[in-house]
Amino acid sequence: MDVWQLTQAVSLRPETFGGMAFHHQRGVTLEVDVEAYRFLCSYREPGPLPPPGHPALRLLPQLVRLGFIAPAGDDRETPRVVPDAPWLGDGLTLSAPETVHLAITARCNLACSGCYVPHFATGAELSAAELCALIDKWARMRVFQLAVGGGEPLLRQDLFDVLAYAHERGIVPNLTTNGTLLTPDAVRRLEGAGVARVNLSWCGPSDGVQNQGVVRALQLLLGSTLHVGVNLLVSRVLLPRLPQTLARLQALGVRQVTILRPKPPAIPTETNAAWYNANRLCRTDLSRLQSVLNAWQGALRLEVGSALVGLMGDANPTSLHWRGIYGCAAGRRICTVWPDGRVSPCSFLADLDAGNIRRIPFAELWKRGMNWEALRDPNSYLQSGCDGCDVAKQCGGARCIARYERGDLFSGDAECLYAKGEESANDGSMC
Amino acid sequence: MRILSIRRGFEADHSSSSYEFFALDKLTPEQRAAVQELTGESGRRHLRFHYWGERSIPYGWEEKLLTLGYDILVSESYDWWGVQLSLPHDSTLVGRLQQYECESDGNGFGLKVVDERMILYFGMQLDYGAAYDAFGEDPFEGLADLFETARGELLAGDLSVAWAMVETYGGYADDEAEPVEPLSTSARTLLNVMENY
Numbered sequence: 001m002d003v004w005q006l007t008q009a010v011s012l013r014p015e016t017f018g019g020m021a022f023h024h025q026r027g028v029t030l031e032v033d034v035e036a037y038r039f040l041c042s043y044r045e046p047g048p049l050p051p052p053g054h055p056a057l058r059l060l061p062q063l064v065r066l067g068f069i070a071p072a073g074d075d076r077e078t079p080r081v082v083p084d085a086p087w088l089g090d091g092l093t094l095s096a097p098e099t100v101h102l103a104i105t106a107r108c109n110l111a112c113s114g115c116y117v118p119h120f121a122t123g124a125e126l127s128a129a130e131l132c133a134l135i136d137k138w139a140r141m142r143v144f145q146l147a148v149g150g151g152e153p154l155l156r157q158d159l160f161d162v163l164a165y166a167h168e169r170g171i172v173p174n175l176t177t178n179g180t181l182l183t184p185d186a187v188r189r190l191e192g193a194g195v196a197r198v199n200l201s202w203c204g205p206s207d208g209v210q211n212q213g214v215v216r217a218l219q220l221l222l223g224s225t226l227h228v229g230v231n232l233l234v235s236r237v238l239l240p241r242l243p244q245t246l247a248r249l250q251a252l253g254v255r256q257v258t259i260l261r262p263k264p265p266a267i268p269t270e271t272n273a274a275w276y277n278a279n280r281l282c283r284t285d286l287s288r289l290q291s292v293l294n295a296w297q298g299a300l301r302l303e304v305g306s307a308l309v310g311l312m313g314d315a316n317p318t319s320l321h322w323r324g325i326y327g328c329a330a331g332r333r334i335c336t337v338w339p340d341g342r343v344s345p346c347s348f349l350a351d352l353d354a355g356n357i358r359r360i361p362f363a364e365l366w367k368r369g370m371n372w373e374a375l376r377d378p379n380s381y382l383q384s385g386c387d388g389c390d391v392a393k394q395c396g397g398a399r400c401i402a403r404y405e406r407g408d409l410f411s412g413d414a415e416c417l418y419a420k421g422e423e424s425a426n427d428g429s430m431c
Numbered sequence: 432m433r434i435l436s437i438r439r440g441f442e443a444d445h446s447s448s449s450y451e452f453f454a455l456d457k458l459t460p461e462q463r464a465a466v467q468e469l470t471g472e473s474g475r476r477h478l479r480f481h482y483w484g485e486r487s488i489p490y491g492w493e494e495k496l497l498t499l500g501y502d503i504l505v506s507e508s509y510d511w512w513g514v515q516l517s518l519p520h521d522s523t524l525v526g527r528l529q530q531y532e533c534e535s536d537g538n539g540f541g542l543k544v545v546d547e548r549m550i551l552y553f554g555m556q557l558d559y560g561a562a563y564d565a566f567g568e569d570p571f572e573g574l575a576d577l578f579e580t581a582r583g584e585l586l587a588g589d590l591s592v593a594w595a596m597v598e599t600y601g602g603y604a605d606d607e608a609e610p611v612e613p614l615s616t617s618a619r620t621l622l623n624v625m626e627n628y
Contacts, residue, residue, distance in 0.1 A: 017435065027440015035432040055432040058626075062434060062510055062556070293486070301483050312486050318537040318554075319487060322511050324438025 003046040005072040013142040022144040046072035096141035101336040105151040114275040118267040123340035128158040139169040149176040167194025179217030197227040229256040235279035260305040264404035266350040309395035310417035320394040327395035331372035348400035448508035452478040452501035462500035531593035533601040540596035580617040591618030
């Protein structure tokens with residue numbers, strides 16, 4: 001009799017709606033209902049396929065093709081499962097972040113004018129020992145991925161040890177870097193540390209020197225086993241040159257580009273606020289951006305950053321939900337841990353500080369979500385300026401932009417293609 | 432027992448969404464011009480869009496193209512298959528079909544009236560490999576052929592294909608919908624595919 005089993009690359013954890021399954025090697029995340037979650041859990045140990053007529057047989061082909069269930073072989077290591085999570089979330093907020101964004105240092109070898117890293121992040125950095133202890137906690141909560149950035153993370157000598165520890169504890173480490181410090185040895189060490197994906201930040205034509213460094217880094221990375229992507233911050237300056245930029249990236253061998261838009265800093269300074277005001281995209285810009293993306297789709301794999309759902313094409317709530325697209329997930333599915341241990345809902349809401357993991361256990365910080373109540377209120381989006389939008393629940397707009405524009409976290413995202421009403425005076429006047 | 436969502440990860444370079452529109456009668460020059468204006472492309476009988484990664488067809492195109500001369504849309508996104516049929520509006524048929532509406536999370540059957548057309552939606556989860564097994568090398572063409580037949584049956588008053596959706600995805604709703612017996616050949620084929628894949 002054929003015996004089947006969850007593959008060892010899979011992590012499971014229960015949620016109020018059922019549960020989540022994450023494939024560490026493929027990076028695929030499934031959300032399933034209660035019955036399907038029980039079915040997955042039943043294959044922690046090898047077992048026969050369900051009998052004919054069993055409803056699970058409808059799911060099985062997908063689960064097999066996605067690599068979650070396979071014939072049990074010699075390799076029968078037990079998959080990672082959280083049997084009894086202490087807190088199951090509330091459906092909108094997950095029991096634990098899917099991904100923790102770890103700003104491992106605020107130090108940087110560049111001085112980009114739009115940098116959003118807040119001043120408080122320059123305090124005493126979490127040590128490698130503190131980070132490893134934190135990773136242990138995240139592993140117990142079954143956090144799936146770690147997105148390590150900075151500052152420039154390669155400035156930390158112990159970076160590779162931290163990444164390797166996360167990998168060892170079953171959390172997939174990813175890295176965002178400006179690339180200028182990458183060397184062949186660093187790339188080999190990233191491979192050895194189990195890093196899944198490295199994203200390089202590409203700032204644009206005004207940063208020519210930096211981009212020479214990124215080109216060298218790209219060439220190194222594209223010759224490695226790592227998954228490589230480029231984070232392309234599309235500012236008003238870069239937008240007119242976007243087709244040429246995409247062509248250049250394609251010529252370099254890049255296949256995956258993540259499109260990001262300027263976002264307002266949570267703690268504005270004269271410099272970063274001026275940069276944002278000069279570079280933010282208005283709706284006219286977003287329409288141009290969408291045209292470029294439409295023209296380039298197929299030639300490159302283009303992703304859009306959170307809360308740019310309007311640029312993805314189909315604003316069909318069901319379709320978005322099926323593809324696991326949730327737009328702004330700040331404080332509900334992700335959070336940011338700053339170098340000094342503070343925890344905020346995302347990098348652009350740094351001032352909504354829920355506490356410091358040096359004083360309060362991370363699980364408690366996540367569960368309480370102090371100062372994040374509005375982000376976690378299921379009615380907030382529906383009462384906000386996004387009310388009436390078909391995909392308010394799936395997208396939610398960028399809360400940091402709404403707050404910057406109108407001082408209200410739950411006003412509408414004025415820089416959305418589908419936003420109703422007039423654009424902001426500032427925004428519209430510059431178009 | 433359901434998968435609620437699938438989000439692809441770092442090995443998703445091959446993932447994509449496809450949309451194929453089929454016209455039973457050739458589009459008129461006016462219809463083609465309207466399609467060209469909307470999408471930048473046009474085909475007298477067939478139009479295909481393919482989007483990589485997380486991107487998908489622009490908002491409103493599906494509905495618009497189904498009122499501009501295309502009769503059948505077959506779409507696939509991450510193993511989620513959808514077929515939409517465009518038919519002339521018939522209030523009696525709308526009334527009869529409403530009892531079979533059972534669309535939930537993209538699966539099942541739904542209908543709406545747009546610009547004097549009825550647009551019927553059939554959503555189902557099928558593994559892509561299984562779709563090949565069921566419909567041959569071109570599952571889009573295969574599904575379009577199947578639903579072309581079903582469309583003819585619906586216009587003739589045979590609602591078998593809608594009942595097949597209730598049978599598969601109706602859940603509690605099937606108490607209220609009138610069963611259709613005997614099922615048409617196309618509905619039996621569809622039911623077989625949905626139950627076995």
